[in-house]
Amino acid sequence: MGFKLTLRSPSPIPLEVDGIVPERLANLSALEVAKQPVRHGNRIEPLGEHFVVSAAGIGDIQFAGDTGNVHAIGRGMTSGLIYVENNAGRHAGAQMSGGQLIVDNGCGDWLGAEMRGGRIEVRGTAGDCVGAAYRGSRRGMIGGSILLLGNAGHELGLMMRRGLIVVEGNTGEFAGASMIAGTLVVKGHFGRRAGAGMKRGTLLALGGVEELSPGFRFCCDYLPAYLGLLTKSLNLPAVKRVKCYRGDALTGGQGELFLANGGP
Amino acid sequence: MELNRVPITDTFAEAFPMSASRLIVTAATADWARIAAAAATGYAASVIGCDAEAGVERELTPHDTPDGRPGVSMLFFAFSRDALQKALVNRVAQCVLTCATTAAFNGLAGDAGKSIRVGGQLRYFGDGWQISKQLHGVRYWRIPTMDGEFLCEDSFGTTKGVAGGNLIFLGDTQSNTLAAAERAVAVIRRRSNVILPFPGGVVRSGSKVGSKYKALRASTNHAYCPTLRGVVESELPEGVNAVYEIVIDGLTLADVEAAMWAGMAAAVEGPGLKRITAGNYGGKLGPHHIHLRKLWEGR
Structure with a gap:
């Protein structure tokens, strides 16, 4: 049985719903769900004080109402489906290892930060540090996929180690910075210094890059076999040729930046 | 028992289990995919003398391939998973990796926990520049590679396939008998999950187990050689002057049986075919006994 959690009224004080994930609510009644603790500012309060809990809804958990200041939705989830019908706050899907999170609008910073597996789909824009490593951590996203239908902020995929992020819009600065491995696909354009400090990994820019990092060197103009596989599996338009740049030379230069349809 | 007035011998084909895998090769053009497939499935007629039995299963349109390019699907069979992995790694390394514009993909989900590593072995050719995705x-x-990159899936699924399905066509002339075999080959090649590993799908040198020479495991099947009819205990009826065999390997017993029936039905649709029979070793070699009578009765 799924639950629909409808926010009673938006609050300027952040509400964190850490732990409100499908596997934890699976065997609970609506009453028990309402007693689950959530953090409101600096206080722990029952979920029922902020949400109307009802059975059914879309997926295992559906968040309804103005949830733009509700944070950590789906953080650490391992299975099931969470559906957010409006905006999500910061840390949505962070550190999740399985299941699916769908946000039908935009979301805040740290979407899918240090994610390990599963799938996130956001049908609007996202803030900074999507799929990134938290400050002080050594690795960002290490598995799973994030599909963003709008724009992404700065530091997209910062220090990501594995996984796939697809952005339909544009990105801010330093996308793929210090990337260790994985794949970033941006249908719009990358902001300045994309891939700065990246060791390995792949950036595919279907709409160009605002300014390349100085540590990138042009290698060739070709069509990697991998791109056929990637574009077909993601239903992206077929790419005929790309300009291949390798970098960042400061950190080994084994990363690659593919510019489709012309250079920067 | 007759099919379109062609006698069918009441006997069985003796088939046996072999580890099987499916390789999909794509390339920039269908021609290059075919070239890679021809090379990769070469010298793979029989495990008596080759590391694997292999053949082209079918050609694939860009719509059917993982990377949206034209491709060819092939099946490989070997006595064990280890032998299959060794054969596939060698063949992909020498015949596909080396072939212009190609990529190699696994085409079989296979049995759980029974995959073999192909790309995972070939990656070392990248000398540290290989990229995992x-x-x-x-x-x-x-x-x-010098023309860009070679893309290869890390692991390939395997399953317990069935090898050694066969039909033997006895005819009045070489041309009529070969035409019957060709008709059978043509209809079987339209089927999925089976291959005909011999050249053109047809065997002219059917073999028996053993030889007068101790070093040989197999030798010519003298009982089916028309030129020896007068001097050996021949299996050939009067009027038979040529014999051809087709050998069928498939992913399941049902696939092999269906292909054998389709081949029989097609072969009898022409002149000069005197009899259809099948090869076996007295039931001592393989656990799958495909009786020609049952194929007919099942239709």
Whole structure:
């Protein structure tokens, strides 16, 4: 049985719903769900004080109402489906290892930060540090996929180690910075210094890059076999040729930046 | 028992289990995919003398391939998973990796826990420049080459297939008998999950187990050689002057049986065919006994 959690009224004080994930609510009644603790500012309060809990809804958990200041939705989830019908706050899907999170609008910073597996789909824009490593951590996203239908902020995929992020819009600065491995696909354009400090990994820019990092060197103009596989599996338009740049030379230069349809 | 007035011998084909895998090769053009497939499935007629039995299963349109390019699907059979892995790694390394513009993909989900590593072995050719990519839970290896890169899936699924399905056509002349075999080959090649590993799908040198020479495991099947009819205990009726065999390997027993029936039905649609029979070793070699009578009765 799924639950629909409808926010009673938006609050300027952040509400964190850490732990409100499908596997934890699976065997609970609506009453028990309402007693689950959530953090409101600096206080722990029952979920029922902020949400109307009802059975059914879309997926295992559906968040309804103005949830733009509700944070950590789906953080650490391992299975099931969470559906957010409006905006999500910061840390949505962070550190999740399985299941699916769908946000039908935009979301805040740290979407899918240090994610390990599963799938996130956001049908609007996202803030900074999507799929990134938290400050002080050594690795960002290490598995799973994030599909963003709008724009992404700065530091997209910062220090990501594995996984796939697809952005339909544009990105801010330093996308793929210090990337260790994985794949970033941006249908719009990358902001300045994309891939700065990246060791390995792949950036595919279907709409160009605002300014390349100085540590990138042009290698060739070709069509990697991998791109056929990637574009077909993601239903992206077929790419005929790309300009291949390798970098960042400061950190080994084994990363690659593919510019489709012309250079920067 | 007769099919279109062609006698069918009441006997059985003796088939046996072999580890099987499916390789999909794509390339920039269908021609290059065919070239890679021809090379990769070469010298793979019989495990008596080859590391594997292999053949082209079918050609694939860009719509059917993982990377949206034209491709060819092939099946490989070997006595064990280890032998299959060794054969596939060698063949992909020498015949596909080396072939212009190609990429290699696994085409078989296979049995759980029984996959073999192909790309995972070939990656070392990249000398440290190889790149691993995971997409939807599947790992691929990208190896830099002089024309760009070679993409190969890390692991290939395997299953317990069935090898050794066969039909033997006895005819009045070489041309009529070969035409019957060709008709059978043509209809079987339209089927999925089966291959005909011999050249053109047809065997002219049917063999028996053993030889007067101790070093040989197999030798010519003298009982089916028309030129020896007068001097050996021949299996050939009067009027038979040529014999051809087709050998069928498939992913399941049902696939092999269906292909054998389709081949029989097609072969009898022409002149000069005197009899259809099948090869076996008295039931001592393989656990699958495919009786020609049952194929007919099952239709």
